[in-house]
Amino acid sequence: MENVAASSVTEQKASKAATILSLLSSIVINAALPIVIYWALKTYAGSSDFVALVASGVPSLIDSIVGVIRRKRIDLLAGIVLFGIITSLVTMALGGSPKVYLIRESFFTAVFGLAYLVSLFFPRPLAFYFARHFATGNNPENIRWFDSLWQYQQFRHTMRVVTVVWGIGFLFEAALRTYLVIILSIEQFLIISPFVLYGIIGALVIWMFLYSRQGRKRGEELRQRMQAEQRQEM
Numbered sequence: 557m558e559n560v561a562a563s564s565v566t567e568q569k570a571s572k573a574a575t576i577l578s579l580l581s582s583i584v585i586n587a588a589l590p591i592v593i594y595w596a597l598k599t600y601a602g603s604s605d606f607v608a609l610v611a612s613g614v615p616s617l618i619d620s621i622v623g624v625i626r627r628k629r630i631d632l633l634a635g636i637v638l639f640g641i642i643t644s645l646v647t648m649a650l651g652g653s654p655k656v657y658l659i660r661e662s663f664f665t666a667v668f669g670l671a672y673l674v675s676l677f678f679p680r681p682l683a684f685y686f687a688r689h690f691a692t693g694n695n696p697e698n699i700r701w702f703d704s705l706w707q708y709q710q711f712r713h714t715m716r717v718v719t720v721v722w723g724i725g726f727l728f729e730a731a732l733r734t735y736l737v738i739i740l741s742i743e744q745f746l747i748i749s750p751f752v753l754y755g756i757i758g759a760l761v762i763w764m765f766l767y768s769r770q771g772r773k774r775g776e777e778l779r780q781r782m783q784a785e786q787r788q789e790m
Contacts, residue, residue, distance in 0.1 A: 662730040669726030681719035
């Protein structure tokens with residue numbers, strides 16, 4: 557038993573370390589590198605704003621392709637990034653200006669927020685699938701366990717509330733970044749934008765963690781109360 561417990565603790569620590577490492581890698585690839593590439597091309601190569609912006613998206617594209625190759629399938633997050641890049645390429649083909657190119661990210665986020673809210677009318681909301689992706693590590697056994705939680709009313713309620721909050725959060729992020737594109741220079745926006753994106757997502761993740769923990773606490777209290785009532789009936 558002690559070995560099992562120790563193994564479980566070790567796995568939890570490894571999972572947390574992997575999550576932190578993944579987040580840091582994402583910040584470097586999707587926030588730091590784009591700023592460096594844009595600045596270098598503008599300062600030393602004399603590239604136009606549009607060319608520099610397109611080049612700044614290359615690290616994210618490469619990271620997405622590597623993720624697809626390594627997992628032998630389209631990963632959820634890689635698919636999102638690839639969709640955003642495809643949207644960017646369409647914008648470029650239509651001759652969009654640098655400002656339009658920047659706004660395209662907010663457009664994508666707005667569509668994502670609307671998708672969250674629309675999914676409330678389906679059997680399982682979008683937050684359920686994202687939560688399953690992060691909670692199970694795409695392990696088949698863990699996926700089956702997570703799917704089984706849907707039978708509990710409290711779990712279903714939690715997933716729907718999370719879906720509403722994330723949907724509204726994404727719409728707010730899209731509106732805020734669109735406003736920043738309009739009032740800031742491209743250089744200023746590239747510096748501030750990652751803080752807006754990761755700040756809002758970070759706030760949503762923290763809220764979801766606290767809300768889910770409270771939901772688990774209420775569920776445990778309900779379970780104990782039902783067990784006490786059953787013992788009284790016996």
